[in-house]
Amino acid sequence: MQTMTQLKAMHDQMMADLGNLPQYRALKAIDRFIQEMNEIHGVQRVSSENVATTLQQKLAAAIESRVLNEQQSDAQPRVTPFVPGTKVA
Numbered sequence: 001m002q003t004m005t006q007l008k009a010m011h012d013q014m015m016a017d018l019g020n021l022p023q024y025r026a027l028k029a030i031d032r033f034i035q036e037m038n039e040i041h042g043v044q045r046v047s048s049e050n051v052a053t054t055l056q057q058k059l060a061a062a063i064e065s066r067v068l069n070e071q072q073s074d075a076q077p078r079v080t081p082f083v084p085g086t087k088v089a
Contacts, residue, residue, distance in 0.1 A: 018024045
């Protein structure tokens with residue numbers, strides 16, 4: 001439990017140090033502004049994790065379909081008979 005207390009103290013100290021930086025305060029102000037604008041306009045924030053999982057699922061589905069198509073095409077090779085257009089004398 002002492003480790004958790006030490007980590008909590010370190011966290012509080014780091015947050016206090018960050019709070020003194022003007023860039024950090026500006027970043028937090030911009031985040032609050034964006035959040036308020038999204039609430040006003042009814043836009044829900046899309047998390048990057050949801051986008052990444054959706055993209056990963058689409059990618060996996062595309063790979064699986066391609067593998068299945070290749071396996072099916074290997075099973076039935078396409079052979080077209082040779083039909084000459086003109087006969088040579």
